[in-house]
Amino acid sequence: MAGQSRKWMILVATIWIQAFTGTNFDFSAYSSDLKSVLGISQVQLNYLAVASDLGKVFGWSSGLALMYFPLWTVLFAAAFMGFVGYGVQWLVITHFISLPYIMVFLCCLLAGLSICWFNTVCFVLCISNFPANRSLALSLTxxxxxxxxxxxxxxxxxxxxxxxxxxxxxxxxxxxxVSFTAIIPILRQPPFEPLPPDGVRRDSLMFLLLNILAALNGVYLLLFGSNSSDLTSARLLFGGAILLLVFPLCIPGLVIARNWYNRTIHTSFRLEGSGFILVDPDELELHKGMLAHEANREGYQLLSDDVVQNPVKSVAVEEEDSDESCCKKLITRDQLEGLGIEHSLSLLLTRSDFWLYYITYFCGGTIGLVYSNNLGQIAQSLGQSSNTTTLVTLYSAFSFFGRLLSATPDYIRAKVYFARTGWLAIALLPTPFALFLLASSGTASALQAGTALMGLSSGFIFAAAVSITSELFGPNSVGVNHNILITNIPIGSLIYGFLAALVYDSHGFTGTKSMTSESVVCMGRDCYYLTFVWWGCLSLLGLGSSLVLFIRTRRAYQRFEQARISSNINDS
Structure with a gap:
């Protein structure tokens, strides 16, 4: 029982770590001041944002560190990297010291790397302490x-x-x-204890309660997050937010009292375990067994158990009908036959599904991240500089709601089952709508609505991506494969940000402008009009790619769900 309560303490610790280490999302709140102090152009400012995202390219280093050092060492290494990276930038922006541009660039890179290390620590804690419900643990944190x-x-x-x-x-x-605060439960991490099926369901109920608390936290921050009318009230509001983050500590107490609760109150509420590949290894084995059985009947070259020699349907090109349409070839060629099949790096890079997924992320979630990096200059160009913190809070709150919504498929799958790649396509819909709205109107209400939609869409994509990577390309290879996927973030940050900066600077020199130090400040709708149009068109490409990915993978998801239902019928 003590071990069960300690694992929930660890979950609360990872929530605290995640809540205070998404520091790249407030870049737009101080970017204008940093640009002014350094006397740099918008293109050079974009390179600083890219440097923060570039840390993700080196995210593999955190996994390498965990091979040789204990978890708490990696946690504090991340904390000190962030302390140095952001601390030196603070000394520069407050004129305590003066550094060349390249040194500030390296500080941004170090700060971005610290975020990846924090994320790795949290992922490892969730996976090791909640193997049966790791999908819910990951999506929540x-x-x-x-x-x-x-x-x-x-x-x-x-x-x-x-x-x-x-x-x-x-x-x-x-x-x-926060790292010093979280170190105690991390050092007291309990040994692994496999849970019976009823224990998995009870844990799922706990996760439901935590998601409700998280939603209340998001509503609170949305309503009061940018309130700065009075210093005293602002401090009370900040205290209320901290109290909401502390409140999940009640969960370990609920775990300790669970036996008494079950003896005195019989609840009729039953919650099925999470529905995707990481939840129940037995479901995966049954699914692979069904695939092997069908392979014997249909001639697919599949192996069950641990090794899959040929995870895709063999397509004999010489037997294809000459009149087969290109669309049919696109949908049926090299389709996945099942979920959870491990993909090596070489196999991953040859899969059409991976590149469709890559394009979807590149033209979806990454655009949302670059939008948040440019939010300070967007607000400034539209005369909304005083509302920058409000917009940052709005994006943050709706990104939070989007991330919470990514767990929806796990909770409603008993009544409505839909492939997770289909949910990904739905999550991409707000992005082009928001960007074309921003291109068509420069009003404050349009800016707020567009920012909220961008945060909602990108938040869902960021949170769902780990689960989708695990399902499509194997849970054991998710560390390597997901790091390959997110290389699109620094690439997209460079390309999209560079495009936005070129448009911004060109209108700053030819249109309405104001000089701040040696930098040019562009004013007016034209500063970002073409950028929004281009981003909107690219997001439509991402939406189309996600639809093709959904159609190609729908069959594999249906097979897995049929295997799960058959397993439940047999167990009952």
């Missing part, structure tokens, strides 16, 4: 990473709402403080 900007805005308003450079100081100090 990753969700809180999206709320960081709103929390930092509350802290900023509670301390000094007239000093944007304060964000950098908070980014440097708070993750370090």
């Amino acid at each position: 990753v969700s809180f990473n999206g709320v960081s900007a709103a929390l930092y805005t509350l802290a900023y308003n509670a301390i000094n709402p007239t000093s944007p450079e304060l964000y950098l100081l908070l980014n440097a100090l708070i993750p370090l403080i």
